[in-house]
Every structure is written in structure tokens, then in C-alpha cells.
Amino acid sequence: MTVAGIAGRGKDLTCPYCFERVPRRRVEFRCRGRVAGQSGCQEVPDERHAAFTRQPPEPRPPVFAADGRQPRATCPKCELESAQRVCPACHTHLPGSYLDATSRIVALVGAKGAGKSTYIAVLIHELQNRVGEELQASLVECDDRTRRRYREEFHAPLFGSHRLLPVTQSAATRLNDPLIYTLTLGRSGLLRRGNPALTLVLFDNAGEDFTSDESVDRHLRYLGAADTVIFLVDADDLPGDAPQDVIGRVTEMLRTQHGIPAGRPLPVPVGVALTKIDAIADQLSPASALRRPRPASGSFDPADREAVHEEVRALLDSWQSRGLDLFLEHNFRTYNLFGLSALGNTPQGEVVDPRGIQPYRVEDLLLWLLHRFGMLPTRRRGRS
Ligand SMILES: Nc1nc2c(ncn2[C@@H]2O[C@H](COP(=O)(O)OP(=O)(O)OP(=O)(O)O)[C@@H](O)[C@H]2O)c(=O)[nH]1
Ligand SMILES: [Mg+2]
Ligand SMILES: [Zn+2]
Ligand SMILES: [Zn+2]
Structure with a gap:
């Protein structure tokens, strides 16, 4: 996934398609x-x-x-x-609404089958519905291709037919367009002067794009352009080597792009989310922060964030995946741990559970980002 930008114009712009950095006057x-x-x-x-x-x-x-x-x-x-x-x-x-904002790109990375496409499908749906209402946010597509592609390739199969999404094709065979949205927070939901806006560029890669050497160039640029990197890890795959392989490889790519040698932490903040939390619910203690929904306060809740982060850390510990935690600590200045379920229930064959899609904490990552970008205030405590 790539997220992108806050209103206000920087001198340079990153093309959300090829990820080249271009001075604005050179467009x-x-x-x-x-x-x-x-x-x-x-x-x-x-x-x-x-x-x-x-x-x-x-x-x-x-x-x-x-x-x-x-x-x-x-x-x-x-x-x-x-x-x-x-x-x-x-x-x-380049869509006009993209050119009018300064972009912050958030790369979404994960092994094959980690749940990237499903996450994107459900995140957009949540932002356009329940979470959008809570935050008084409006999410608008930047271009027609985004509108069409989301509707046909994400929304229709999953929310229309309740079918699981097909495996994403590798960029080596087919070049995927990114999904580009402008997210505006504020009462009117309109792009008003002073309303903070963020352009989200979600780039849905195939898992193998991060493990094969095909089309490395574009991925290098994509990662190099990212202001934040989100790693999605299938909770069911841990303990296992595949997620760590992808994270290790992508970290190397980031080091190359930023020119920062091993031993020094990378400045780009990362979020690591365990996906498919529904599948490991039986391993969570009844008091686990991962068993309760995020308090819907319309703001960023640091206490809740801390509780989930610590809970995921404890889970990694208990699975002897402590190596992952240490790896992140050594390689990144800032990292946050998350747990989420896009579907909420285990699918049955090729279709989602008959109870429907019941997403759980899919928006946490985005709220954390919005808070980091200075767009979402901290929840005030001690009042009701
Ligand atoms: N139980 C459960 N299963 C999920 C969830 N999300 C995805 N899955 C399962 O994981 C499979 C892969 O999900 P995708 O979203 O296609 O994974 P991806 O990372 O896009 O995979 P590639 O495109 O192959 O790289 C789905 O077909 C589902 O069977 C979830 O929230 N809960
Ligand atoms: Mg996919
Ligand atoms: Zn370009
Ligand atoms: Zn002409």
C-alpha cells in the first residue's frame, strides 16, 4: 500500500505510478x-x-x-x-487533486497470501462507511481508474459476491495501477481551506514481487519513496520463516535506497500488523487488548495503541518470534505493532463466512499514521 500526502505544496512530487521524484515545475x-x-x-x-x-x-x-x-x-x-x-x-x-497536495507515500508489503488485497478492500470500505463517519472523514478517489478498479476488482467480488479475492498478479506480468484517494477530515467532508487532507496511494503488490528479482527497479523506487512502510504478516504463518524473509529483504532494499548501512537504524517509520487475528483468537487471553474493539472516540487513543502494541509483542514472544521484534528494534528508529482481521471470520472455501465480513481493527494503522502526520488529535482522558 502506498499512502500519500498532506495538503500544502512541496517543491518535489513523487509520481504515484512510477515513483520517480520530479520537481513540480518539470511536470x-x-x-x-x-x-x-x-x-x-x-x-x-x-x-x-x-x-x-x-x-x-x-x-x-x-x-x-x-x-x-x-x-x-x-x-x-x-x-x-x-x-x-x-x-x-x-x-x-497525474490527477489534479494529486498535484494539489504534497504526497506521503506508505508502502504496503507482505508475503504471498498475507492478506494485502483483502486488507485494502476492507480498509477502503470501512473508511467510506463506519470509520469515515466516526472520524467525519471523506475519502474521494483521485482518478477514474481508482474508482473503476476498486469497484470491479475489490468491492464487487468481496462485498458483492462474498467471494475471496484472486491472487494478485506479479508486476512482472501485469503492471498494477495504484489506488489513489484523498482523505479529508473535518465536519463538512469537503475540501475546505484549512481542512487537513491526505492523499493515500495504495499500491497492491503481489507477495512474490518482494521475494523475486523481477521488476526490482520499480519496487526499489516504490520503497525508496515511502514515508512509512507497513508490513502485513499472516498471524497463522508465525512462527515461520516466510514473513521474516520478506521483512529482511525489504529492509535491505530500504537500506540501499536510503544509503544507510547495517548497524544504523532506518529513519522511515514502520507499522507491522498481524493479519487474520480471527484465526488465532483462541490463543488470546480473555483480557487481551486484541479481544476488544478500538474505542470509537474519533481521535487517536495512545493508551489503546500501547495496549495493542504490547499484546502483539507478547504474542510474538510466546511464539518464539521474538527475533522479529529484535530485528525491528535494531533496524528501525520507530516501529509499531498491530493486530487486525479484515474478514473477521475464517472464510469457507472460496466464500466469506455466512455471518458476513466483520472487520476488526483494520483502521488502527491508518489512525496511527494520521496522528503521526499531525492530522488526528489525541484522545482526551478524564472526561466523558
Ligand atoms: N481468517 C481470515 N483469513 C483471511 C483474512 N484476510 C485474508 N484471508 C485469507 O487469506 C487469503 C489471501 O488473502 P489476500 O488478501 O488475497 O492475500 P495477498 O497478500 O493479497 O496475496 P497475494 O496477492 O498472493 O500476494 C484469502 O484468500 C483468505 O483465505 C482474514 O481477515 N481472516
Ligand atoms: Mg493480493
Ligand atoms: Zn511517473
Ligand atoms: Zn498540440
Whole structure:
């Protein structure tokens, strides 16, 4: 997953598709082409976009350079005005709402089958419904592709047909588009001046993308661009080597990208979440913080956060997965432990439990991030 940004404009921007860092003024424009009988430029094969998507080049109106900080520019060839801005590195269209915010990217990483796609599907649903109401948040898609892709590939199968999601295809065979959302907190739910906004870029990788050497480049850039990294670990897989393998490998990638040698902690904050907590409920003590829901206070609750963190740490201990905890401690300046269940119940074959999807603590990670980004206040105690 990639999350991304707080309103306010930095000098540079990270393309949420190819993850190149680009100075804002270097953002380019695509000519409007021959529209409505106007004599715009003729379409030409877009080799750069093709190289990025690894598809045969498609004819598109040409891209031209102009001041990318402006919403519009005039094509030097046909003199038509264009408002379509594109990334200079991959030529993908950059949504206006994305360009208007400073992005913070949160990478979502996990072994094959860790529950990444299911988590994304349920998290978005929760933010658009129950949690959204509690936080008075509004979550709006930044582009049509996000709207379509979420609806068709995540929402329809899981919430419509109650079927489990298919295995995510590796980026080596198919390039997945990220899901890009603008999250706004505040009473009106509208993007108002002064309302903090965060652009979330959720990039749903296949588990094997972090264990094979295919398409390493893009993953390196993706991880290097991340302001936060979330590791999802199947609680049922612990103790086991697969999750640690992925975390170890990704940590190495992060070191390469940040140029920080082993022995020194990485500055990028990480959240590590045990997924499918429903499957290990019988191992939790009745008093466990993982047995009670997060208090719905509309704010960040440090006491609850601490309790869950300690509970997960104790679980890792009891499974002799203490190595994971130590690894995180040695490699990261800040890490937080989480436990969640996207489905709430064990699926039956290819379909979800007949009781339905009953998510549990899927929003904790996001609340922690929002709090870190200064968007969500701390819960006030001693009042009711
Ligand atoms: N019990 C339980 N099972 C879950 C939950 N979430 C996911 N699963 C199971 O885990 C399987 C894999 O989940 P996905 O979300 O597809 O995993 P992924 O990390 O996207 O996997 P790849 O795309 O292959 O990398 C699902 O088909 C479910 O059987 C959960 O909350 N509880
Ligand atoms: Mg998947
Ligand atoms: Zn790009
Ligand atoms: Zn033109």
C-alpha cells in the first residue's frame, strides 16, 4: 500500500505510478489532440509510456514541457491549451487533486497470501462507511481508474459476491495501477481551506514481487519513496520463516535506497500488523487488548495503541518470534505493532463466512499514521 500526502505544496512530487521524484515545475503536459474538430496535434506512438507499462506503444497526443506548477499550458505546436498534466518519466496522467497536495507515500508489503488485497478492500470500505463517519472523514478517489478498479476488482467480488479475492498478479506480468484517494477530515467532508487532507496511494503488490528479482527497479523506487512502510504478516504463518524473509529483504532494499548501512537504524517509520487475528483468537487471553474493539472516540487513543502494541509483542514472544521484534528494534528508529482481521471470520472455501465480513481493527494503522502526520488529535482522558 502506498499512502500519500498532506495538503500544502512541496517543491518535489513523487509520481504515484512510477515513483520517480520530479520537481513540480518539470511536470509535463499532454496536448489535447484533435478534439471536437479543433486542429490539435496528431497522435503519435507514446514510446515512453509503453516502456513503463511494457505494452506495445499506443498512439496518443504528444507530450510537451511547460511550467508544471500551472494548471494549464499552451501546446507549442498547435497552440491549443491543455490541462492534462503527465509525469515526465512515465507519461502517466497525474490527477489534479494529486498535484494539489504534497504526497506521503506508505508502502504496503507482505508475503504471498498475507492478506494485502483483502486488507485494502476492507480498509477502503470501512473508511467510506463506519470509520469515515466516526472520524467525519471523506475519502474521494483521485482518478477514474481508482474508482473503476476498486469497484470491479475489490468491492464487487468481496462485498458483492462474498467471494475471496484472486491472487494478485506479479508486476512482472501485469503492471498494477495504484489506488489513489484523498482523505479529508473535518465536519463538512469537503475540501475546505484549512481542512487537513491526505492523499493515500495504495499500491497492491503481489507477495512474490518482494521475494523475486523481477521488476526490482520499480519496487526499489516504490520503497525508496515511502514515508512509512507497513508490513502485513499472516498471524497463522508465525512462527515461520516466510514473513521474516520478506521483512529482511525489504529492509535491505530500504537500506540501499536510503544509503544507510547495517548497524544504523532506518529513519522511515514502520507499522507491522498481524493479519487474520480471527484465526488465532483462541490463543488470546480473555483480557487481551486484541479481544476488544478500538474505542470509537474519533481521535487517536495512545493508551489503546500501547495496549495493542504490547499484546502483539507478547504474542510474538510466546511464539518464539521474538527475533522479529529484535530485528525491528535494531533496524528501525520507530516501529509499531498491530493486530487486525479484515474478514473477521475464517472464510469457507472460496466464500466469506455466512455471518458476513466483520472487520476488526483494520483502521488502527491508518489512525496511527494520521496522528503521526499531525492530522488526528489525541484522545482526551478524564472526561466523558
Ligand atoms: N481468517 C481470515 N483469513 C483471511 C483474512 N484476510 C485474508 N484471508 C485469507 O487469506 C487469503 C489471501 O488473502 P489476500 O488478501 O488475497 O492475500 P495477498 O497478500 O493479497 O496475496 P497475494 O496477492 O498472493 O500476494 C484469502 O484468500 C483468505 O483465505 C482474514 O481477515 N481472516
Ligand atoms: Mg493480493
Ligand atoms: Zn511517473
Ligand atoms: Zn498540440
